[in-house]
Amino acid sequence: MITGSAFARLPQLDDPLLRADFGAEHNHGASNTAASLGNGRLTVGISPWAELVYFRWPNPSRYEQLRYVTKAFPLDRRWNYDSRMSDDAQGIDWQRYGRPYELYPGMGARGGIYFQDETLSWLGDPSWISSRGYEPESGPILCTILNRDTSQNPGRVRICQWVDWDDDLLIQDFQIESASAQKFFYYATFAPYNRDQKWQGASDPEDAGFATVYLPDLDIILYFHPNHKDRAKILAHAQEKFSPALIERLYPEGGYFVAMALAGKPDGFQVGADFRGWRLKNTDPLAASEDARDGRLSGSIFYLGQSDSGLEKAISRGDNRVVVLVSAGKSAQEAVALIEKARATGLEALRQKAISDWNQISNRIELSPLAGALEKRVASRGILNLFIGMDRETGAIIASPTRQPAYHFDWPRDGAFFDLSLDLAGFPEIVSSHLDFYRRTQRREPLDFNFSWLLGAKSPFYSPKGHWHANIFTDGSPGRIKACPIEIDETSLLLWDLWRHEKFIPESERAEYQKKYLEMLTLAADALVEYVDVKNGWTKKVMEDDNQKPQATLHGASSVLTGLASALDAGKRWGVDEKKLEKWRQSALALRKGILRRIEDENTLEKSGWRGIQWSLFPAPVFEDFNDPRAQKLIKRLAKNVEESAFKKRAGFAYLGEQVFILRIATAKIPEYQPLIEQAVKVLTEEAPMPGTDCFGEVTLWIDVPGYPDKVAQQRTSIPHLWTGVTIYLSVEALYQPEKFLNQIPPVPE
Numbered sequence: 001m002i003t004g005s006a007f008a009r010l011p012q013l014d015d016p017l018l019r020a021d022f023g024a025e026h027n028h029g030a031s032n033t034a035a036s037l038g039n040g041r042l043t044v045g046i047s048p049w050a051e052l053v054y055f056r057w058p059n060p061s062r063y064e065q066l067r068y069v070t071k072a073f074p075l076d077r078r079w080n081y082d083s084r085m086s087d088d089a090q091g092i093d094w095q096r097y098g099r100p101y102e103l104y105p106g107m108g109a110r111g112g113i114y115f116q117d118e119t120l121s122w123l124g125d126p127s128w129i130s131s132r133g134y135e136p137e138s139g140p141i142l143c144t145i146l147n148r149d150t151s152q153n154p155g156r157v158r159i160c161q162w163v164d165w166d167d168d169l170l171i172q173d174f175q176i177e178s179a180s181a182q183k184f185f186y187y188a189t190f191a192p193y194n195r196d197q198k199w200q201g202a203s204d205p206e207d208a209g210f211a212t213v214y215l216p217d218l219d220i221i222l223y224f225h226p227n228h229k230d231r232a233k234i235l236a237h238a239q240e241k242f243s244p245a246l247i248e249r250l251y252p253e254g255g256y257f258v259a260m261a262l263a264g265k266p267d268g269f270q271v272g273a274d275f276r277g278w279r280l281k282n283t284d285p286l287a288a289s290e291d292a293r294d295g296r297l298s299g300s301i302f303y304l305g306q307s308d309s310g311l312e313k314a315i316s317r318g319d320n321r322v323v324v325l326v327s328a329g330k331s332a333q334e335a336v337a338l339i340e341k342a343r344a345t346g347l348e349a350l351r352q353k354a355i356s357d358w359n360q361i362s363n364r365i366e367l368s369p370l371a372g373a374l375e376k377r378v379a380s381r382g383i384l385n386l387f388i389g390m391d392r393e394t395g396a397i398i399a400s401p402t403r404q405p406a407y408h409f410d411w412p413r414d415g416a417f418f419d420l421s422l423d424l425a426g427f428p429e430i431v432s433s434h435l436d437f438y439r440r441t442q443r444r445e446p447l448d449f450n451f452s453w454l455l456g457a458k459s460p461f462y463s464p465k466g467h468w469h470a471n472i473f474t475d476g477s478p479g480r481i482k483a484c485p486i487e488i489d490e491t492s493l494l495l496w497d498l499w500r501h502e503k504f505i506p507e508s509e510r511a512e513y514q515k516k517y518l519e520m521l522t523l524a525a526d527a528l529v530e531y532v533d534v535k536n537g538w539t540k541k542v543m544e545d546d547n548q549k550p551q552a553t554l555h556g557a558s559s560v561l562t563g564l565a566s567a568l569d570a571g572k573r574w575g576v577d578e579k580k581l582e583k584w585r586q587s588a589l590a591l592r593k594g595i596l597r598r599i600e601d602e603n604t605l606e607k608s609g610w611r612g613i614q615w616s617l618f619p620a621p622v623f624e625d626f627n628d629p630r631a632q633k634l635i636k637r638l639a640k641n642v643e644e645s646a647f648k649k650r651a652g653f654a655y656l657g658e659q660v661f662i663l664r665i666a667t668a669k670i671p672e673y674q675p676l677i678e679q680a681v682k683v684l685t686e687e688a689p690m691p692g693t694d695c696f697g698e699v700t701l702w703i704d705v706p707g708y709p710d711k712v713a714q715q716r717t718s719i720p721h722l723w724t725g726v727t728i729y730l731s732v733e734a735l736y737q738p739e740k741f742l743n744q745i746p747p748v749p750e
Helices: 016-028 092-097 231-235 244-250 288-294 332-345 347-362 373-389 412-425 428-441 451-456 488-504 507-529 554-574 578-598 602-606 629-646 656-666 671-687 722-736
Strands: 035-038 043-046 052-056 109-115 120-122 129-135 141-148 155-163 169-177 181-188 211-215 220-226 255-262 268-273 302-304 307-314 321-329 652-654 699-703 712-716
Touching: 016 652, 016 699, 035 155, 035 373, 043 155, 052 109, 052 321, 092 129, 092 712, 109 155, 109 169, 109 321, 120 288, 141 347, 155 347, 169 181, 169 332, 169 347, 181 255, 181 288, 181 321, 211 268, 211 307, 220 244, 220 307, 220 332, 231 302, 244 332, 255 307, 255 332, 268 288, 268 302, 288 307, 321 332, 332 347, 347 373, 373 412, 373 671, 373 722, 412 428, 412 488, 412 722, 428 488, 428 507, 488 507, 488 554, 507 554, 507 578, 554 578, 602 629, 629 652, 629 656, 629 671, 656 671, 656 722, 671 722
Parallel strands: none
Antiparallel strands: 035 043, 043 052, 109 120, 109 181, 129 141, 141 155, 155 169, 169 321, 181 307, 211 220, 211 302, 220 255, 255 321, 268 307, 652 699, 699 712
C-alpha cells in the first residue's frame, strides 16, 4: 500500500514472532536475494534478476567486498514504512518479489543490453520478468531467465552463475536472445574492504574501496584495498601501464583484491568513479553504468576511490554469449591468477567440475524413499545451503549469508538444529567439525559486565563462564549482539547437541569424543544450574532468545530442561563427578515438575516465549507419553498455529517448518492430525519457497499480486535463511519417518 511518503506501508502483523523477525529487515535493511552461491570462503548473493548484491570474502562472515546497500529504518519505531516495494513498484516482478528500496539505485553488479535504437536496458530493470532454477536440479549452478515482452526491443537473457568449489571464483554465463541487441555491458561497484560494517541500519562505509585499475595486457579490471593504504604510491604511477607485478611492488603487504574480466577479449572498458553519494570532480572518470548509455565505454584506466567500472562486448545472432569472471585474492597476483586459470580451463570444463564437486555432497543426502520428488528437491536444498553457509576452515555455519539483515554469524541456537539435520542427512563429520568450533568458542572468563541485566532489575555483573556469545563470527570472535550477554537457550541446546551427536559417532571413537567434550559439557551444565530456581521449579530471569530484557518463560524452562537432561544422561557415562550430577539432576527434576504444573495455567501458555509450546514437545523430555492430557493441550495449540499460518488465515508466518516437524513427532500415533500435517508440508514445499531456488526467508508473507488468482508467498528477512530451510528437510523426514526423531529426545530425568 502506498502511503503519503515515498515508501510502502508495513503490513499488519499480529503474530509476535512474525513481527519480531520481520523487524530485522526493517532495522537492518532487506535482502534482495533469490539465493546465495558459495564455497565456504567466497559467498555471493544473487537477486531475483541475477544481479550481485553481496560478495563476501575470505569467509562467510567477513568481509563485504561489494558496495550494495538497501534502505533501513532503525528509527521508525512506529513501523510506518516497509523496506520493500509493494503496489508502488514500477513493475509486476518488482512487486512479486518485493524489491527493496536501495540507498542509491544501481549499486551492485549487473549486465545490460544496448539495442540498435540506441537505448540501454540493465538486467533487473522493471521491464524484465524473471524465472530461475538450478542445473542440475540439486546442483550448484543457478540459471535465471529474464524475459522482456515489450513492443520495443523484446528479448530473453539466460544467466547461469556459480562459484567454484576450490577456487574463489564466480562464473557468469550470459546468453542473449534479441534481434535488436547490439552490445552487452557489465559493470560492478566492488569496494574491497578489510573491516566489519555496522550492525544496524544501512551500512555504507566511506573508506571501503581504495583504487581500481585496468590491466591492459590481461584485459582485467582490478579493484583493491591494500592493507597499507598509501595514496601517493599509486598516484605516482597513474599514467603508467598497470600490471599485477607493479601493484605487488607498490603494496607488498597485500590486502583485498577483486578481479573482473570477460572470458574472451572485451571490446571496451571503463574504470569510473562511483558517483552514488559522492561529490565528484569534473575530472573524475565517468561511471561505467553511466558511460555505457551512449553505447561505448571511454577507456579510462585508473580511479582512486570507490569505483563503478565495467566491460563492453559486441553481440550478434551468431555471437550472443558473454562470460563474466570475478575472483578474489589477498594479492593482485592471486586474484589475477584465478582469472587466467579459468580462461585456460574453459567454460564447459568449469561447469562440469562444479557439478562434479557438488554431486559429492548432494548424492550423499539421506531422504525417506517415501517422499515425493518435489519434497525431496526442496528438502535437499535446505541441506545443500548449509554448505554455502559453512566456513571451510573453522566449521562454523552462519544463520544466513545475508548482510542485510545482518545474519552472517553463527548462532548456536540455529547451529543445534543444523547439526540435527546434518546428522539425519548423513553428514556426521560436518557436525563434529561444527561442535569443535563451539568447543573452541565457549566462554571461560569468570566475570563480565552488561547493562542489559538492569532491565530485569538484576546486577550488571555476571559470569559468562560456560556460555557462548549470542552470535559468533565464523573465525570465532564475538559477534554483534552486544545487548545479549548470554542466551540461555543456546547453552542448553548445545548440551543437547553434544548428547545427541554421540549417537552418530562410531562405537570405537566414542571414548575419544567423550574425553574431548567433557569440559564443554561440564562448564555448560554448571552454567545452566545457576539460572534454575529449584524451589519454584522454573528458570530465573535471563536472556532467552535474542531478547535484551531478562525474562523467564516456558521457552527458557523447556530449553534448560533439555540441556540438563542431556548433560545428566551423558555425564553418567562420561565420568562426571557424582556431586555435579546430583546438582544437575535436582535442577532438571525441579524444572520438569514446574513445567508440568505451570502448563495447566493458560497465562503460562499465552506468555510462553517464542518456542515454549513446541520445545516442550521436542526436544524437551517433559512427557513420557504424548497422550498425556497436558501434552494434548500443547498439541492443540501448536496445531492451531500450523493451520492458521499454512492456510493463509494470517498475514504470514515464521518458523512454520519447525512447528510442523515437531507437531508430527508429537502426533505420530494420533492419526487425526495427519491430514493437517500433510497439507502443511505441501504448502511448505509447493507454495512457500522462493520460486526456482527453493530458498526461504525467516519470514514468509502471503501477498496479493495482480494477475495471480490467490495470495502468493513472498520471502522476507535474510534469504536464504538456513534454519527455515532445514526445518523443511526435518518436516519431510518427520512426515514419513517420525520414529527417527524419538531417540533424539533425552531421557526423562529421574
